[in-house]
Amino acid sequence: MSALTLTLLGAFTITLDGEPVTRLESDKVRALLVRLALEPDRAFRREALAALLWPDAAPSNAAQSLRQALYSLRRAIGDAFLLVTSQTVQFRATADVTIDVLTWQRLWDETLHHRHRRRETCRHCLARLAEAVTLYRGDLLAGFALKDCPEFDDWAAVERERLHIQALDALTWLANAAERRSDYATAQTWAQHSLALYESLQDQDGMTDALLLLSQAAQEGGDLPAARRYLEQAAAHIRATENGFRAARVWYRQACILLAEGETAEAQALLEQTLRHPACEQAIRERAASTLRSQ
Numbered sequence: 001m002s003a004l005t006l007t008l009l010g011a012f013t014i015t016l017d018g019e020p021v022t023r024l025e026s027d028k029v030r031a032l033l034v035r036l037a038l039e040p041d042r043a044f045r046r047e048a049l050a051a052l053l054w055p056d057a058a059p060s061n062a063a064q065s066l067r068q069a070l071y072s073l074r075r076a077i078g079d080a081f082l083l084v085t086s087q088t089v090q091f092r093a094t095a096d097v098t099i100d101v102l103t104w105q106r107l108w109d110e111t112l113h114h115r116h117r118r119r120e121t122c123r124h125c126l127a128r129l130a131e132a133v134t135l136y137r138g139d140l141l142a143g144f145a146l147k148d149c150p151e152f153d154d155w156a157a158v159e160r161e162r163l164h165i166q167a168l169d170a171l172t173w174l175a176n177a178a179e180r181r182s183d184y185a186t187a188q189t190w191a192q193h194s195l196a197l198y199e200s201l202q203d204q205d206g207m208t209d210a211l212l213l214l215s216q217a218a219q220e221g222g223d224l225p226a227a228r229r230y231l232e233q234a235a236a237h238i239r240a241t242e243n244g245f246r247a248a249r250v251w252y253r254q255a256c257i258l259l260a261e262g263e264t265a266e267a268q269a270l271l272e273q274t275l276r277h278p279a280c281e282q283a284i285r286e287r288a289a290s291t292l293r294s295q
């Protein structure tokens with residue numbers, strides 16, 4: 001049997017036995033394959049698929065278009081992956097099928113159901129997540145949309161958002177775990193990935209958190225100019241959102257850099273400012289107080 005590979009995270013590619021499948025005639029045929037393949041072994045009613053992909057057509061015309069699309073799909077990838085009856089259409093996820101989204105989901109689900117003591121430090125789950133995030137080359141079906149099929153586009157948008165949030169959660173988990181074991185080079189790598197994802201979402205708070213982590217990792221790695229640069233970017237996001245507890249985090253990090261540069265008086269003033277901030281978190285408060293005491 002042939003081996004079919006669908007890559008849906010980032011650039012959309014389909015290969016059969018390692019060769020790109022170029023014979024899918026239209027985006028509708030691609031969309032049909034994606035919709036079926038992301039719920040393998042579910043029998044979709046023909047009418048439902050026809051209405052999903054040809055919502056403005058009369059039912060008989062939509063049914064005819066679906067027949068043509070299925071013909072085109074079978075010609076491109078063969079019969080082995082589809083189970084077609086007069087009523088239903090179903091994708092068969094055999095051992096020869098690889099779909100990045102389904103692999104991602106399997107790895108993610110393993111971390112949800114794993115019986116660990118602490119999620120943050122579980123080696124089994126961290127290994128699964130590190131494998132999963134290499135699959136996340138971009139958002140689901142990035143740049144792919146069917147302008148005349150709002151129901152399909154809405155479904156894709158919901159799936160895209162769900163996977164995006166999972167990817168951010170995974171990257172944050174990995175970065176924090178690396179930070180906890182003082183592996184700052186690895187923490188920096190994961191934080192860079194998550195910064196890029198937060199930027200694509202225009203999530204100011206997420207960007208601030210990633211930049212704070214990058215700043216700390218850069219300082220621990222001895223790169224003070226980079227640490228300062230990341231922090232200036234974080235401070236710009238804080239100004240944009242007037243975010244309370246993150247402002248205290250930024251001040252604390254700024255104080256750490258000033259101390260490393262020998263600017264003790266300025267650092268102390270910032271640490272005191274951090275401690276006075278009403279929204280400062282307990283963990284930062286304790287670190288700031290302990291840093292002040294050690295001066």
Ligand SMILES: [Zn+2]
Nearest residue numbers: 114116122125
């Ligand atoms: Zn675990």
